[in-house]
Amino acid sequence: MTDPSTPARAPRPPKPIPDPRPGLSGLPDGGLESWLASEGQPAYRARQIRDGVWRQNAAAAEDLLTLPAALRAGLDRSFRMDTIAADEVTVADGGLTEKSLHLLSDGALVESVLMHYPARGFGRAGAGEDGRGSDGRPEHRERHTLCISSQAGCAVGCPFCATGELGFGRDLETAEILDQVRHAARRLAARKAHLTNVVFMGMGEPLLNLDRVLEAVAALSDPQRFGLGARHVVVSTSGVVPGIRRLTEINPQFTLAISLHAARDPLRDVLVPLNRRWPVAEVVAAARAHARVTGRRVSYEYVMISGVNDTDLDADALSGLLHGDLAHVNLIPMNPVAHTPWQASSPQRVTQFAARLREGGIGATVRRNRGQDAGAACGQLAANRAGEPPAPAVAHRRELIVRQSEVAMRGDRSVESLPADLEAAMAGRKGKR
Ligand code: SF4
Numbered sequence: 187m188t189d190p191s192t193p194a195r196a197p198r199p200p201k202p203i204p205d206p207r208p209g210l211s212g213l214p215d216g217g218l219e220s221w222l223a224s225e226g227q228p229a230y231r232a233r234q235i236r237d238g239v240w241r242q243n244a245a246a247a248e249d250l251l252t253l254p255a256a257l258r259a260g261l262d263r264s265f266r267m268d269t270i271a272a273d274e275v276t277v278a279d280g281g282l283t284e285k286s287l288h289l290l291s292d293g294a295l296v297e298s299v300l301m302h303y304p305a306r307g308f309g310r311a312g313a314g315e316d317g318r319g320s321d322g323r324p325e326h327r328e329r330h331t332l333c334i335s336s337q338a339g340c341a342v343g344c345p346f347c348a349t350g351e352l353g354f355g356r357d358l359e360t361a362e363i364l365d366q367v368r369h370a371a372r373r374l375a376a377r378k379a380h381l382t383n384v385v386f387m388g389m390g391e392p393l394l395n396l397d398r399v400l401e402a403v404a405a406l407s408d409p410q411r412f413g414l415g416a417r418h419v420v421v422s423t424s425g426v427v428p429g430i431r432r433l434t435e436i437n438p439q440f441t442l443a444i445s446l447h448a449a450r451d452p453l454r455d456v457l458v459p460l461n462r463r464w465p466v467a468e469v470v471a472a473a474r475a476h477a478r479v480t481g482r483r484v485s486y487e488y489v490m491i492s493g494v495n496d497t498d499l500d501a502d503a504l505s506g507l508l509h510g511d512l513a514h515v516n517l518i519p520m521n522p523v524a525h526t527p528w529q530a531s532s533p534q535r536v537t538q539f540a541a542r543l544r545e546g547g548i549g550a551t552v553r554r555n556r557g558q559d560a561g562a563a564c565g566q567l568a569a570n571r572a573g574e575p576p577a578p579a580v581a582h583r584r585e586l587i588v589r590q591s592e593v594a595m596r597g598d599r600s601v602e603s604l605p606a607d608l609e610a611a612m613a614g615r616k617g618k619r
Contacts, residue, residue, distance in 0.1 A: 205291040209269035209361020210261070211239050211368060214401060215408075225260055233410075235261065240411045243372050266291070269361045270369060276567065283556040286369065287567040290362055294338035294355050295568040296389050298366040300373065301556050303329040330374055331383040334366045336399050337390025339568075341611035342424050343459050344447070345587045346489055348523045348566040349389045351575075354607040357395040363402040367412065385420040387443070387487075389568070391460075392421050393429030394611050403440060416440045422487065424458050425469035434476040443485040444473050446515075448495045449503035455600035456590045457495065462604055463612075470507055477512040486515045490531035490539065494591065501539050505546025515543055515550040523566060525580050527588060530555075 213221075218232040231253065238250040247262040261267070272289040284300040305328040338355030340347070366388075371381050384406060386392040392399045399421060407416040416439035423429060424445045433442060446466070448454035454461040461469075473484045486508065490496045504515065517540055519530035531539070536552055543550040575583075590600060603609075 203291075205266055207264060207266045209359055209365060210235075210265040210267050211269075211364040211405065212359055212361030212398075212401065213265075214360075215404070221264065225257075227257060227260075231257060236410055239267070239368075240413075243368055243375065245372075266361070268368070269359065269365045273369060274567070275373075279556055284370075284373065285567060286366070287571070288366060288369070290338070290358075295571055296335040296338050296358065296362070296366070297567055298335060298370060298388055299333040299556060300370045301331045301333070302379075303331065327382075328379070329382045330370075330379055331385060332367060332370045332381055333385050333388045334363060335388035335390050336363060336386055336392040336395045336402075340390045341394065341605065341607035342391050343605040343608060344424070344445075344457060345526055345583075346447075346457065346491060346520050346523065346528060348521075348569045351523070351525060351583070352569055352572060354611050357398060358390070360398045360401040360405070363398060364405055364412075367406065371412075381414065383418045383420070384414060385422070385443075387420070387422045387445075391424055391426060391611075393423040393426035393433075396429050396432065400436070400438075403438065407439070420485065424460050425464050425466075426460065427464040427468055427472045430469070430472040430476055434472070434479050437480050441482060441485060442473065442476055442480075443487055443516075444469060445487045445489075446470075446504075447487070447489050449500060449507045450594075450597075452594040452597050452599050453495055453500075455602075456587070456594045457489075457491075459600075459602075459605055459608065462600055462602070466507065470511075473513075474511050481512075483512045483514055486513055487518060488515055489518050489520050490536050491520045492529045492531045492535065494528060496531040496535050496539055498542060501542040502546065505543055505548050508548050509546065513548070515548055516553050517550060518553045519555055521555050521566075525575070525583050527584055 218235055219229050222229060222231050234252045235250065238244045238252070242249070244250055245268050247258045247265075247267050250258055250261070253261070269291060270288045271291055274287040274289075276285045276287075277283070278285065282302045286298045286300070288296050288298065290296065335358065337357050339352045340349045341354035342350060343353070344350040367381065367384060374380055386399060403416060403419055403421070406412045406414045406419060419440040420443050421433075421440055422443035422445055430442065445458065446454075446469075447457045448461075449466060451461060451465050454466050477484045488495075488504070508515070517536055519533070519536055520528060522530065540550040540552050590602065593600060604612075
C-alpha cells in the first residue's frame, strides 16, 4: 500500500535516445583549445565559446552568435551544449524552494534543489535557528544555494533516504553535474539574482565519483568559467575514508561535510550502511586530519529520527566523538519518506539535542527541511517517477529496517554485508541504469 505521507507516483516518461556527444560545459582545461586546433580553428575562439557557455549560459550552439555559422555547426556536431533534456520544477515553501527533476539523455533522472534565503533575519525559512550558515558562521546577505547531485541514484542505501531506496544508477558526467548549476543560474538570472553557494548533497555519494566532482568544482571556481569561489562550495560524504584522505592531500578550498547521522557504530551500521566498511571512528579520524591539514572546519550533518538517533545517549556520544575538533554539527529533522517505519524528531527534541551538544562544547545549528510541502525530500521526485515498488519488496524492506534497528538498539554491530550496489560502485563497476 502506498504510504499516505507521499504523493501518488507519476508514470515514468518515455526513455530518450542516448546522445554520445560529450557535454561542452564538462570539457577539462585546454579541451576546447585542442578541439579547435583539430578543427583548424584559431585558439581565440575558445574564449568566445567559454563566454557563451558560462556568461551567456546559452542552451544551444546556435545561440552563440559571436561565432561563424560553420563553427556553431561544428560545435553542435561534436558536443552537447546542454546535457539535461528536460526539467520539471516543483516550487515549495512559499517560493523559497525550487526542486528540479532533471531528465538526462539516457533517461536517468536526477534532482537539484535551489533554496532562496532572504537577506538577514533570524528564523528565516531554511536558515539555522541561530541565523548561521551551514559552516556555522553568521550569514547576513541574501543567498541562493543550490544542492546538486553527483550520481543518478545512490549505492550507499541509507534507509531514511528516498534516493537510497532507488539504488545506484550511474555516475554523472562532469557536464551533467555542471549543467544542473547552469540551469539554476538561468532561472536566477531571470529574477536578477545569482547563485551564491553550491553544495554536493543531492543524489549520490560524491566521493564515489570524485574525479568528476573535482572537475566540476574546478569549473565552478574558475574565473573564466562559472567564477564561484571554492569557499562557497560544500562537498559531502557519507564516509568514504580513502576519498577524504585524497581530498586532504589535494587540500581543496571547499568545505568538507560528513553525513554522520549516528555516533555509535551499531546504529550507524543501519543508518549509513557504508559504516560497515569504514566505522565511525575511522571516518572522524580522517575528517579530523583533514581539518588539521587544511585549517578548515568540517561540517557534520545529522538527520534526526524520532526515537532512533535523537536520545541523550546519542547526543553525548556525538559530543564525545567530536570533542576538541574543528567541527560544527547541522541537525536536520528527517524528511518523511515512503517505506520506512520512522518519523522526524519533534522540534522540541531537536532543540534539546542541540542544547546538549552545545553543553558538551560542540557547535550545533538546527536546519529546517526544505520542500516538504511538495513531497520533495531528496530522491522523492525521482522515486515517484520510478513507480511504486511491489508490495512484497516494501514489506521486506520495512522488516529489514526493523530487524536491523533492533540489533542496533541492543548495541550489537551489524552482521549484514554491504548492499550489493555499494560493493559494485566501490569496485568501479557500472550501475544498473
Ligand atoms: S543519504 Fe546520501 S549517501 Fe545516503 S543513500 Fe541518500 S544520497 Fe546516498
